[in-house]
Amino acid sequence: MCYHYPLPLSLNDYQEKARRFAVYPHPSYAVLALGEEAGELQGKFAKAIRKGVEPNIEDIKAELGDVLWNIANIAADNNLTLVEIAEYNLNKLEGRLERGTIVGEGDHR
Incomplete structure (x- = not known):
């Protein structure tokens, strides 16, 4: 079954709807699960690279969703x-661009 949500779906609308499914015993669960899901996303790309093909877009969409x-x-x-x-992230990146530090290392460039 595929549910359709009114468009455009804002980030905050998504976050509110996603909370309905947040059934976990401790807040650190989502932090740990993020690493797991990011690893699954990496795996999809790694397998595609190994096979010399493009990653399956539906797999990428699913993992990015997770x-x-x-x-x-x-x-x-x-x-x-x-x-x-x-907004915070875009402001940080704009500041780095203005300072010419968009490429580099460290949190506070």
Whole structure:
């Protein structure tokens, strides 16, 4: 069964809807599950590279969705919205671009 949500689906709408499925015993679950899901995403790309083919887009969509679900719940568990995080991240990147430090290492460039 495929559910269709009204478009456009905002980041905060997604986060609110994703919380319905957040049934886990401890907030650190989503943090640990994020690593697991990111590893599954990496695995899809690694297998495609090994076979010399493009990764299956449906597999990538599914794994990215699992990553997004965990990020949404980690944010909510810490009283943050996805929009807050997205805006913060874009501001950080704009600042790095202005300072000419977009390429480099470290959190505070």
